[in-house]
Amino acid sequence: MMPDEQELVDKAQEGDREAFTALVRQYQNKVFTFVLRMTGNREIALDLTQDTFLAAWQNVDGFRREAKFSTWLIQIAANKAKNLLKRSKWEQPLSVATPEGISSSRPDAEFEWNQKQARLLGLIGDLPVGQRAIFNLRYFDELKFGEIARIQNISVSAAKTQFAEAVKKLRKWLGEI
Amino acid sequence: MNCSEIQKQIDEGVTIAGLEISPEIQTHLESCPGCHAYAGQLEVLATTLEPLSQIMLTGEEVTLIEAGLNRRIDEAPVVRGFSFRLRLVTVPLAVAAAVILLFMFWSPANHWIETPTFTSIDDEWSLDAISSEDVMTTLSNGNGDLLPSFIDTKTAAYLTGQMEPGQADDILDGVSDAEMEWLEKNLSLEI
Numbered sequence: 001m002m003p004d005e006q007e008l009v010d011k012a013q014e015g016d017r018e019a020f021t022a023l024v025r026q027y028q029n030k031v032f033t034f035v036l037r038m039t040g041n042r043e044i045a046l047d048l049t050q051d052t053f054l055a056a057w058q059n060v061d062g063f064r065r066e067a068k069f070s071t072w073l074i075q076i077a078a079n080k081a082k083n084l085l086k087r088s089k090w091e092q093p094l095s096v097a098t099p100e101g102i103s104s105s106r107p108d109a110e111f112e113w114n115q116k117q118a119r120l121l122g123l124i125g126d127l128p129v130g131q132r133a134i135f136n137l138r139y140f141d142e143l144k145f146g147e148i149a150r151i152q153n154i155s156v157s158a159a160k161t162q163f164a165e166a167v168k169k170l171r172k173w174l175g176e177i
Numbered sequence: 178m179n180c181s182e183i184q185k186q187i188d189e190g191v192t193i194a195g196l197e198i199s200p201e202i203q204t205h206l207e208s209c210p211g212c213h214a215y216a217g218q219l220e221v222l223a224t225t226l227e228p229l230s231q232i233m234l235t236g237e238e239v240t241l242i243e244a245g246l247n248r249r250i251d252e253a254p255v256v257r258g259f260s261f262r263l264r265l266v267t268v269p270l271a272v273a274a275a276v277i278l279l280f281m282f283w284s285p286a287n288h289w290i291e292t293p294t295f296t297s298i299d300d301e302w303s304l305d306a307i308s309s310e311d312v313m314t315t316l317s318n319g320n321g322d323l324l325p326s327f328i329d330t331k332t333a334a335y336l337t338g339q340m341e342p343g344q345a346d347d348i349l350d351g352v353s354d355a356e357m358e359w360l361e362k363n364l365s366l367e368i
Binding site for chain 2: 015017021024025028029032033036037046049050053054057058116117120121124138139140142145160163164167168170171174175
């Protein structure tokens, strides 16, 4: 953990809202993109991002620095997303938000670009929830398998196997498009 | 390792940053066209998924998240800081106090009195559980036969002052010295 981040976490644990807000600003995009890749729906991803940081604020006392703060946040986000998907019985492939609703960082983003993102989110949404989380955590967030295993509460070998399965499926589906 | 295992490790090694593989696998790829082609397909995967790495929050969304979060935190304040450290001290103290209180009130009332540790043949009674009040209550309820064997009804009657001392000598023969000592001490008797 960077020293300034450690200081922010220490202050947040003392109840410093400004310090926590700084942490929110540092990691909200990371959390948002993860839950968006999990749910494929931008509005729901925004709600889950808020839920994640609220839970983090309420439980920051419980952060023990055994892992990085960002990993701890993603663990909360993953649990929130999985619980929502199970409650909503969204283990079926999601209906992805329209391309108009999926913006990108490119100010000149074209419809085609947004359409690509929407289609890809739909593909990832076809993966089972657990596999989807593992794929997102490894491929996009580049977490080590040990961290992923801790987040998902599975063994390292199970995490590797699930990830390899997800890669194989995506490789096959993309080849069929 | 065979090609199947190599390809599994290739799948495990792919991230948005590229392919993470060991030097051993890299050497294999240079000599195995099949695995080399397999690894090459992953580059297609990476290129295809690249747009998903470009997803960002808009400025409006950032404002929405922060405003909503602040409102929800204000609605459900959490006490932190000093009270957190205070809990580290008070919780163990509370647990210790609860254990002490449980020990004090759960134990028999005369636990603190040193008594012989033997018990009677009656399961419900033991020397350290008998008081003169127990004897009186048992007798008045007509349950003299519930008294421990070393205190028969007549002995109990004597012990509770219902008999004259000289009248009970012959029925105390079955009471051991230790039991006698206990009776004298705990029921405040002069035998």
